[in-house]
Amino acid sequence: MATPVTGLPTVGRDAAPEVTxxxxxxxxxxxxxxxxxGTGDGGGLNVTVREQALRLARRGVEVDVFTRWCxxxxxxxxxxxxxxxxxHVRAGPVAPVDKNEVANHLCAFVLAAQRHPTAGTHDVLHAHYWLSGWVGRRLAERWDVPLVQMFHTLGVLKNATLAPGDRPEPAxxxxxxxxxxxxADRVLVLTCGEARLLHRTYGLSGARLTVVPAGVDLDRFRPDPDPQVFPDFAAAGARSPQLLFVGRLQPLKGPDVAVRTLAEVRRTFPTARLRIIGGTSGNGHGALGPQQxxxxxxxxGVADAVDLEPAVDQDTLARRYRAADVVLVPSRSETFGLVALEAQACGVPVVAADVPGLLAVVGAGGTLVAGHEPADHAxxxxxxxxxxxxxxxxxTAGTDTARSASWEHTVDRLLTVYGEVADDREELAV
Known part of the structure; x- marks a missing residue:
């Protein structure tokens, strides 16, 4: 029987689903x-694909990831x-191309994937993002396998929450x-809010939607092993408060809001500093790169208090979280706030915009702020x-939230969904 929109119950490690x-x-x-x-088009989707694939393999599932050769x-x-x-699938030039141009090479991707030695040898096809879904619809039919789709972001949501200077997603x-x-045989959503959006927009029934949240690597993203000391920043001689923003430098993520928030915070804490970690990306409109x-x-008037750092590896990122006093996540839209979850796993309070994807992630480990006025975030x-x-x-509350959101729980849910869609396909074939 298909799983309802509320998703599967959290499965403990002693009750892992059977691998079918x-x-x-x-x-x-x-x-x-x-x-x-954090660079180019790399972000939470990359982390999700990598973590899902690695942890599926540890459960005995072979995973082939197909991506455009660039x-x-x-x-x-x-x-x-x-x-x-x-x-790496040859589709268009073996070079980076703008994400908006990738659609021009999807037919070539389908044809190349069909010629791949592994074509048609899989039990399930799992597509990430709409471009992959376009390819997945065609390959699933040709390979006669069920298609599981995860959008990560939706065009209708992005168009409803455009940042100043951003261009709407194309028709x-x-x-x-x-x-x-x-x-798709099953659509995976990161939050119940995303499920409701798909139901309202496309009329999808709950039986075809399953909540499979992203996870966090609890071995890497964890509090400082030494006992934490929370300084009184109002005391004389206290060190400078450290704020942190992590994400691609595009209007959607709100790095401009983070800078403006710092300026407001310094009215009360004049020595506060902001570190911004990430690279320029987005659709090329309303650029918010390092120079901007x-x-x-x-x-x-806060130039001397803002440090910009290119995207860093995951171990370095964990150290940056632990060195911060507050992490800022002022996104104008989020399907799932992975940065907010990682920060909470490291025991750092989060101040985030009150948007659906962050509402599902930020609990007592942070504060949700309505709107994007810097004074409110400050x-x-x-x-x-x-x-x-x-x-x-x-x-304390943030680390408790993160403990219930490990990648192992994510993979438990994936394996159950994979088994269900594979079984449904077999029943149809009888």
């Missing part, structure tokens, strides 16, 4: 799990780990998402900086 599929093909057409998150220095196939292979994406959503952010900081930040006990309570 042995080979899975994952599609991540426009960005590779080998790419650095780096001539990479070989046709990279073995990411035992049981996980990343296949092609909106049409493709509708067709993929209707044709430096110019904004200079206009606000009030939430200063409330933590002014009260060490409040920061300590948020740290």
């Amino acid at each position: 599929v042995r080979r899975v093909a994952m599609l991540s057409v426009h960005t590779s799990p080998l790419d650095q998150p 780096d001539p220095e990479r070989p046709p196939t990279v073995e990411l780990a035992d049981g996980v292979r990343v296949h 092609l994406r909106l049409v493709a998402e509708e067709r993929v959503a209707r044709d 952010l430096r110019d904004l900081a200079a206009d606000l 009030r939430a930040v200063t409330a933590y900086l002014a009260d060490a006990d409040r920061r300590a309570a948020a740290a």
Whole structure:
């Protein structure tokens, strides 16, 4: 029987689902799990594909990830780990192209994937993002396998929450998402809010939607092993409060809001500093790259208090979280706030925008702020900086939230869904 929209119950490690599929093909057409998150089109999707594939392999499931070949220095196939292979599919130039141009090469991707030696050998096809879903619809039919789709972001939601200077998502994406959503054997959503949006927009029944949240690597993202000391920043001689923003430098993620928030926070805590970690990306409109952010900081008189750092590896990122006093997540839209979850896992309070994807992630480990007015976000930040006990309570609550959101729980849910759609396909064939 299909799983309802509320999703599957959280499964403990002593009650892991039986593995009934042995080979899975994952599609991540426009960005590779080998790419650095936080640069170009790399972000939470890359982390999700990589973590899902690695942990599925540890359960005995072989995973082939298919992505567009855009780096001539990479070989046709990279073995990411035992049981996980990343296949680079030649579709268009073997070079980076703008994400909006990838759609021009989807037919070539389908044809190349059909010629791949592993074509048609999988039990389930799992597509990530709408571009992969477009390919997945065609390959699933040709390979006669069930299609599981995860959108990660939806064009209708992005268009409803456009940042200043951003261009609306094209009609092609909106049409493709509708067709993929209707044709997929199962649509995976990151939150119940995303499920409701798909139901309202496309009329999908709860039986075809399953909540499978992203997870967090609890071995890497964890509090400082030394006992935490929460300083009183109002005391004389206290060190400078450290704020942190992590994400791609695009209007959607709100790095401009983070800089403006710092300027407001410094009215109360004049020595506060902001570190921004990430690279320029997005659709090329309303650019918010490092120079634009430096110019904004200079206009606000806080240039000397803003440090910009390119995207970093996951271990370094965990250290950056632990060095922060508050993490800012002022996104204008989020399907799932992975940064907010990672920060809470590290025991750091989060001040985030009250948007659906963050509402599902930020509990007592942070504060949700309505709107994107810097003064409102600054009030939430200063409330933590002014009260060490409040920061300590948020740290404890955040780590509790993160413990229930491991990648192992995510994979438990995936395996159950894979088994269900494979069984449904077999029943139809009888």
